[in-house]
Amino acid sequence: MPKIANHTSSLAIKSYIAVFSARFRTLLQYRAAAFAGFGTQFFWGLIRVMIFEAFYRSTTAPQPMTADEVITYIWLGQAFLVLIPYQGADPDIRAMVRSGNVVYELVRPTNLYFFWYSRAIAQRTAPGVFRALPMFIMAGLFFNMQMPPNIPTACAWLVSMLFAVLISAAITNLLNISLLWTISGEGLGLLLSSLTWLFSGIIIPLLFFPDWAQATLNILPFRYILDIPFRFYLGHIPPEEIWYHLPFQITYLIALITAGHLILTLGIRRLVAQGG
Amino acid sequence: MPHIIVENLVKTFQIAQRQPGVWGALRGVLHRNYRQITALDGISFTIESGELIGYIGPNGAGKSTTVKVLSGILVPDTGRCEILGRVPWKERISHVAHIGVVFGQRTQLWWDLPVIESFDLLRDIYRVDHHQYAQTRDEMIAILDLESLLDIPVRQLSLGQRMRCDLAAALIHRPSILFLDEPTIGLDIVSKLAVRDFIKRLNQERDVTVILTTHDLDDIEALCTRVMVIGQGQILSDGPLENLRARVTTERRLIVDLEGTEDITDPDASVVLRDGHRVHLTFDPDRVATADLIARITAQHPVRDLFVENTPIEEIISRLYAENR
Numbered sequence: 210m211p212k213i214a215n216h217t218s219s220l221a222i223k224s225y226i227a228v229f230s231a232r233f234r235t236l237l238q239y240r241a242a243a244f245a246g247f248g249t250q251f252f253w254g255l256i257r258v259m260i261f262e263a264f265y266r267s268t269t270a271p272q273p274m275t276a277d278e279v280i281t282y283i284w285l286g287q288a289f290l291v292l293i294p295y296q297g298a299d300p301d302i303r304a305m306v307r308s309g310n311v312v313y314e315l316v317r318p319t320n321l322y323f324f325w326y327s328r329a330i331a332q333r334t335a336p337g338v339f340r341a342l343p344m345f346i347m348a349g350l351f352f353n354m355q356m357p358p359n360i361p362t363a364c365a366w367l368v369s370m371l372f373a374v375l376i377s378a379a380i381t382n383l384l385n386i387s388l389l390w391t392i393s394g395e396g397l398g399l400l401l402s403s404l405t406w407l408f409s410g411i412i413i414p415l416l417f418f419p420d421w422a423q424a425t426l427n428i429l430p431f432r433y434i435l436d437i438p439f440r441f442y443l444g445h446i447p448p449e450e451i452w453y454h455l456p457f458q459i460t461y462l463i464a465l466i467t468a469g470h471l472i473l474t475l476g477i478r479r480l481v482a483q484g485g
Numbered sequence: 486m487p488h489i490i491v492e493n494l495v496k497t498f499q500i501a502q503r504q505p506g507v508w509g510a511l512r513g514v515l516h517r518n519y520r521q522i523t524a525l526d527g528i529s530f531t532i533e534s535g536e537l538i539g540y541i542g543p544n545g546a547g548k549s550t551t552v553k554v555l556s557g558i559l560v561p562d563t564g565r566c567e568i569l570g571r572v573p574w575k576e577r578i579s580h581v582a583h584i585g586v587v588f589g590q591r592t593q594l595w596w597d598l599p600v601i602e603s604f605d606l607l608r609d610i611y612r613v614d615h616h617q618y619a620q621t622r623d624e625m626i627a628i629l630d631l632e633s634l635l636d637i638p639v640r641q642l643s644l645g646q647r648m649r650c651d652l653a654a655a656l657i658h659r660p661s662i663l664f665l666d667e668p669t670i671g672l673d674i675v676s677k678l679a680v681r682d683f684i685k686r687l688n689q690e691r692d693v694t695v696i697l698t699t700h701d702l703d704d705i706e707a708l709c710t711r712v713m714v715i716g717q718g719q720i721l722s723d724g725p726l727e728n729l730r731a732r733v734t735t736e737r738r739l740i741v742d743l744e745g746t747e748d749i750t751d752p753d754a755s756v757v758l759r760d761g762h763r764v765h766l767t768f769d770p771d772r773v774a775t776a777d778l779i780a781r782i783t784a785q786h787p788v789r790d791l792f793v794e795n796t797p798i799e800e801i802i803s804r805l806y807a808e809n810r
Contacts, residue, residue, distance in 0.1 A: 223612055227609030308591065310593075313586070315556075317581065318579070318612075
């Protein structure tokens with residue numbers, strides 16, 4: 210009997226896909242949460258749409274986006290709210306760090322960063338499945354949400370959306386890794402999620418920020434999570450400009466992953482596995 | 486070449502000390518006192534392929550720390566460690582592919598998933614080939630009697646059931662070394678025997694090297710050919726169980742059930758315990774032959790029953806701990 214299993218590093222990706230899909234399936238089970246989430250986000254969206262309609266009726270100054278564009282932008286934000294790491298770190302990892310079960314994560318023949326990153330991608334996508342689609346249908350049919358004007362626009366949107374998911378998951382993974390220091394992870398979680406909340410464009414589209422803030426917004430990675438993909442969707446940014454924005458998205462992604470990797474390596478070195 | 490080489494391993498932890506009370510908490514913000522705890526204070530040993538080793542010591546002696554260093558989880562301060570030719574914390578990923586670990590107080594199964602899905606997931610994580618996986622899985626299911634548990638979510642299992650599943654989970658990738666950290670903790674006697682039996686078979690039939698830490702000395706007596714005792718971060722004793730016994734004491738016990746309740750006096754034996762008709766005597770077999778002692782006592786007293794046993798291992802261990810305090 211061969212005692213040692215065959216391990217080839219070329220298949221390493223299999224491990225990550227396995228953990229992603231397990232986490233994805235687990236998250237899909239929370240159907241009650243999905244329906245409740247959809248309900249909340251739908252009504253919240255209605256309120257935001259009404260606020261902007263009132264604003265457009267009363268304003269005479271030229272605005273950076275048309276009223277129709279803003280309405281679609283808002284509905285997109287409601288549909289893809291789960292891209293914002295608003296619940297902080299992965300609750301499973303938090304429980305593992307608290308109980309000490311995290312030691313088992315370290316005896317897996319995988320890179321711990323990407324092991325957790327796979328989970329983070331699942332966490333940023335699975336809850337969206339039952340929210341995004343109904344939101345498109347409801348808002349598209351009844352509340353003036355537009356579809357992308359043409360196919361190149363839709364393609365540019367999809368590409369930037371894909372990287373938005375990866376960037377957001379990398380931020381989520383930073384929160385996961387911070388648990389190795391703080392155990393509960395609430396401090397950093399709150400800070401990072403509020404930053405994302407404000408600077409991704411979910412509260413008000415980033416173009417409505419004052420001019421002096423634009424330079425800062427442009428150098429932060431957060432706008433690549435919602436604002437830039439949404440403006441591609443609207444055709445507000447022409448699709449060929451994907452070649453300008455994509456390198457930025459990739460650079461941010463690499464920077465976030467590299468930073469996370471480094472911090473995790475430090476975290477493991479100082480690890481004190483608690484409880485005997 | 487030995488499977489496991491450990492030389493002079495040292496691991497210390499810094500622990501922040503908190504002052505009691507509100508004033509202490511405020512002071513703690515500005516200035517913290519750190520206390521250094523030496524969990525491993527220069528331990529060395531080598532382990533050959535196929536050994537089944539008992540690793541025992543009181544709480545806080547450094548057992549779990551050793552297991553965590555050996556399994557690549559913790560990085561030691563100084564010292565050398567090579568397992569199957571690899572340094573665990575430097576080549577963690579290739580190292581852990583060849584070892585299995587069970588921490589008795591934790592589970593590696595996915596809490597919300599049925600047991601079988603955890604096994605499938607581990608197959609993918611360890612990249613075990615499907616054919617080999619099916620074979621290992623079916624063997625484990627048969628030996629550990631898991632058939633009826635496979636579809637139950639892990640959170641609904643009893644501790645004994647969960648431990649059997651955890652053992653199977655640690656072996657899905659057929660490791661050649663298995664670390665078991667208190668695998669029988671909290672188990673009832675039936676589960677304990679099942680776990681013990683399984684460990685023994687694994688070691689004998691598949692030649693898996695097993696390092697077992699436990700507080701249950703019956704585990705050690707039933708399983709281990711070699712026992713390492715650790716206390717305050719140092720190896721106090723290392724060798725076969727008999728050597729450990731011989732090193733601490735050669736004493737044996739004679740337990741006699743008398744017809745009456747009279748006292749037993751004998752120049753070569755002393756009474757350590759008396760419980761109704763039952764008398765526990767200790768004696769040194771080097772000073773008096775067991776047969777002679779029994780003959781003398783049965784000649785002097787009407788005896789219902791008697792038997793000889795070795796000093797309980799608990800007592801040996803506690804003496805060893807006391808010596809090194």
